[in-house]
Amino acid sequence: MQEFVNLTLGGVITGSVYAAFALALVLIWRSTRIVNFAQGAMAALTTFIAIALIDAGQSYWVGLVVALLSGLVIGAVVERVVIRPVEGGPELNAVIVTLGLFIAIQALISVLFGVNQRAFVPPFSNIGFRIGDTTLGSLSPNTVYTLIAVLLVMVALIALFRFTRLGLAMRASAFGQEVARLLGVRVGRMLTLGWALAAVVGSLAGMLIAAETAFVAPTFMDSLIVFGFVAAVLGGLDSPIGAVVGGLVLGVALSYVRGYLGDTLVGLAALVILVVVLLVRPGGLFSTTQTRRA
C-alpha cells in the first residue's frame, strides 16, 4: 500500500514536470506550428547557468530568476535569428533547425560547464512527510513547491490567453496570421513573444526536474524532451489543458510501470499508451479542431 501511494505521488510529481514541459511545446506549436526539439537543450543550458550561480554562492532564487530570464532571452533570440526564416516553410525544415540547435546547444553546455554531473540542491527539503510510521517519500516540501510552481504557471498562462489583450493578440496571430495582421496585431512580435514565453516555461521545468533528480549532467533533459513531447501529443498539441492532463496521465502511468513491471518497459509503455489514445482520437485527448489537412 505504501508502495502504491509512493508510486502514485511520484507519478504526479514527475507528471507535473512533464506537463510543464509539454506546456512549453504547446505554446510554441500554437504560435508557430513548430515542434521545438531544442526545448530540452535550451532548458538544460539555463539550468546550468543557474547552477553556476548557485555554486558561486548565490541563492537558489537568484539562480531561478536568472534561469528564467536567460530562457526568455534565448527563446526570443532563437525565434528571431534562426526560426523566423523557416517559419511558414516546409515543416521538416523547422524540425531540422531545432534538431541542429539541440545538438549544438547540448554540446555547448559540455564545452562551457564540463560533462560531469553536478549536484543540484533543491530549495526546500526533499525528505518525505511522515504520517505515523510511514514516510511518503514522494511527497516532500520540495515536491509541494514543484506542484505549486507548475499550477501557478498554468493559471498564469490561462489568464494570459483568456483575459488579456496581449493573450488575445497572441492567439489571433497563431490562428490566422493574415487576419491578425489586418486587425493591427504585430504578428512577428507575438511569435517572438510566444517562443520567449515557452522558453521561460521550459526553463522552469528544467529547474524543477533538476531539483527532483538532484544530479544533473548536460544530457539530463533528454528523457524529458521525449516524454514531454509524448505528453503534449497525448493531450493534443493545441490544448494547454491537454498538455497538463497528458503530462499527469503519462507520469502516473509510467510510475506504475516502473514500480510493478520494471524500468525496461517504460519506453514501450509510453508507446502503447500513446498509440491507444491516438487510435481513438488522432488529434489527442483534447483536440478541439478537426485535424488540419495539409
Next chain:
Amino acid sequence: MSDLQTPASASAAGAATSEAPTTATAASNASSAQATGGRSFLPRNTLLRHLLVLVLCAVGAVLLLESTDLGFNAQVGYVAFYAIAAGGLTLLTGLNGQISLGHGALMAVGGYTTALLLDVEEPLPLVVVFLIAVALTSVVGAIVGVAAARLHGPYLAGATLALAVGLPGLALHFDDLLGGEQGLTVSTPDRPDWFTEIIRTLSGNPASGVKWIAYISVACLLVTYFLLANLMRSRVGRTWRAVRDQEVAAELSGINLGAWRVVAFVVSAAAAGLAGAVLALVVRLTAPTAFTIVLSLSLLTAIVIGGLGSLLGALIGSALLVFLPRLLRDAGESLDMDAAQAAEISYVVYGVILVLVMLFAPAGLVGSVRLALMKQRARRAAGRARG
C-alpha cells in the same frame, strides 16, 4: 542515384511550382517531371535507363573500393546502411509526406533478425537471411503503417518517436533471447573463394573481411536504390505524390489514401530492415544503444539536408552523417584540442551547420542545386523567347 546523370529539363521548372511546399520537395518533383522531359543522352525507357545507371554505379563503386585503402572501404559500409534507410525514408517523407522519427526502431528489427539468424551452427545463406530480415521488418512496418495512416504531422512524429524509444527496450526485457544491454555479436560470414579470386584478378588487393562487408553493403545499397528509383518513377510514385500534395483531389479520383500510406510505410520499412541487416554486419553487433532515438533523428537529418525526396540527396546526406563529424573532429584535433574538446566542439559546429544549411539552402543540397539550375535555364529560355 538515378538522378545523377539526368539534367533537369526546362519543363521541370513549371512542374515545381505546384502549390505544395515547393522548395522542400523540388527535388522529387523535378525528378518526376524530367521523366517526360526532352533531351537526355540516356535511354527513354525508365527501366532501361535505371539499369544503365545501375551498371555505371556498380562499376564506379568497384573502382572506388579498389582504388582506396581498407580504412576507406570500412567507412563505406557505414554510409551504405545510413543511405539504404534514408532512401526508404525519403520515399515515405519526401514522396508521400509522412514523417517518421521511428525508423531507427525498424532498423533494429532488421538488425536483430539478422543477428539471430546468423548466430546458429549452420546459418542460412546471407541473401536468405537478409530477405527474412526485410520481410519481418515489412510486417512490423505494416502494423506501424496502419496506425500511422490516420495520423498527421506532429501526431505522427510523436507516435513514431515513442516507437523509437520504446522498441529497443524489448531487447532489455527479453535479454535471454536478445542479449540485453550488451547486445548480440554478429560474426562476419565467411567470404566465398570466388570473391577472393575476383578481387585478386581485378586489382591485386588482398581480400579481407572488411572488404567483403564493404562489397555486400554497396551491393545492397545499389539494389535498394535501383528498386526505389523505379518505384518512385512509376505510377505508384505518382500516386504517392498525389496523396501528399492533393489529398482531396486524390481521394475524389478514387485513390484510397489510407491504403497508399500504409504501402509507402511498408516499402520504407523494408528498406529500413535491410539497412538494419547491413548495420548488423558492418558494426558486428546489435545492441539497444546502437538504435537510440539519435539514429532515427540522424536519418531524418540526412534526407532533409541532402534534399527531400531525392535518392541522391539521401546518399549525400548519409555520407555527411559519416564523414562530417569526423572531419570536424580531426580539424579540432589539428588545432591542438584534446580528444574530448574536439568531440564537443565538433558537435557544436555540426549542429550549427545543420541550422545554416536549412537557412541558406532550404531545399537541401541536391534540391538547391537543382533549383538554381532550373532558374538559370528558365532565365535563358526567357532570354531566347525575348530575343
Next chain:
Amino acid sequence: MAAATVATTLAACGGGDSGGGGGGGGSEENEASDIGITEDTIKLGAHYPLTGVAAPGYSEIPTGVEAYFDYVNANGGVNGRQIEFVYRDDAYNPTNTSQIVNQLVLEDEVFAIMSGLGTPTHNAVTDFLNSENVPDLFVSSGSRLWDDVEEKPYTFGWQPDYEIEGKIIGQYVAENFPDAKVGLFLQGDDFGEDGAAGARQYLEDQIVAEETYVPGNTDVVPQISALQAAGADLVLGFNVPSYTALSQLTALRLGYQPQWFYSNVGSDPALVGSLLARFSEGAVSDASLLDGVLTTEYIPGLDAPDNPWVQLWQQVWEESGQEGELTNYRIYGMSQAYTMVQALQSAGQNPTRDDLVAAVEQAGSEWEGPGFTPFRYSEDRHAGYSGMLVSRLQGEGSEDLTPILVTDNGDAEIEELDGEPASPPENGIPEEEPIN
C-alpha cells in the same frame, strides 16, 4: 589526415636507445618490428565515451592513461620508444565504436588497442580486432566476455570481473550478516546480472528483493520503495557512482535506512561524497551520508592518500599539467597504463603484435603493480585481477575489513592472498624482463 596524436612528444634525449626505463638488453637496435611501431615510437589506440550520457566520469579515464604515458615518455619511454596514445569519442554507441576502431586500426595503424571502455561498445569490436590480429588489452569493463581464449585470443580483461566481486561480497555478507534480509539494487546489464549471480552463490536464502534500474532513468523511487517494502535491511548495489548518490538521497527521502554495500564501481567515495556533500550543507542531513557504507577495493584509491601508489599518481598527475583534480577514474586509467607499460616491456625490445599477446599470457600473472592481487593471465585465461578486499567508508578514508581475498569464476573457493601488496618502484616506472 590529421591524426590525433595525443602524447606529448617530449624531445627524446639524443635519439639513441640510451633511454632508461626499459629492462631489456640494450645492445640490439630498435626496429619497426610491426604495424604501429617505429624505431622511436609506439602507437596505442582507445575508445571512450567523451560526450553523451556515459561521458560523466568515464571521460576522465583517458586523461589518466595519458598522464602516466607522458610521465614514462619524459623518462625515456619504453625501450627508448615514446608512447603515442590516440583516443577517440564513441559517445557510448557501438556503431560509433566500431567506426572509430576501424579507423584506429586501418588508418592510424595503431600497434594495439587498450582500455576500450564499455561492455556493449567494446563487444562490437572484439570480433574485428581478433580477426585482424590486433592485441586488445585491458578492456575497461568487468564483463566476463573478455576472457575467451578460444574465440578472442587477442582480447584481455583487466579489472576483476563482476562475478568474482559478487562472490566475495556475498561471502562477506553471509558470514558477517547471517540474519540480514538482503535486497539487490542492480544496473540492468551484465554488470548487475553477473554481480547478482556471484552474490547469490552465498546469499540465495537471504535475498528478499531484486530491483533493476536502466541507466538514464533518474527516478529510482520505485526501486528503492520496493526494496523498503520487501523489508530488506541490507542492500547490495551493483551500480555506477551517480546511482549510488541517487539511491542514498532517495533512501533518505523515503526514511529508509538499511546497511548499504556498494560494489567497487559504484562506491568512488570521493566522487559520490562530493556530489552528496552539497546536500549535507543544510537541506538534507548532517553527517556524511556515506559513513559506514561497505564496499570493495582492488586498487588503492583517493581514500588512501598515504598509499605510495596514490602518492605516485598524485605526482604523475601534477607533472602532467592537465586541468582538474586527480580522481579515482584517473587513477584507474593510470593503473591501466602502468600495466600496459609492463606488457610492452615484457614483449621485448622489438615486439610484434603476437609477442605482446604472448607477453601478457606468459608474464602477466607475475607482474606486480598497483593491484592488490595478481592477474589471472595465462595461455588458457585472459581474465584480469583475481580478487579484492572488503572495506568500510569512514569520513574521508576507509577501513579494511578483510584481508585481500582471491578467487575465480564458478565455484572456486575464496582464499586469503599470501604476501603483501607491492610498492611502486623508486622512479615510478616498472622494469619487467622481456619474455624472450
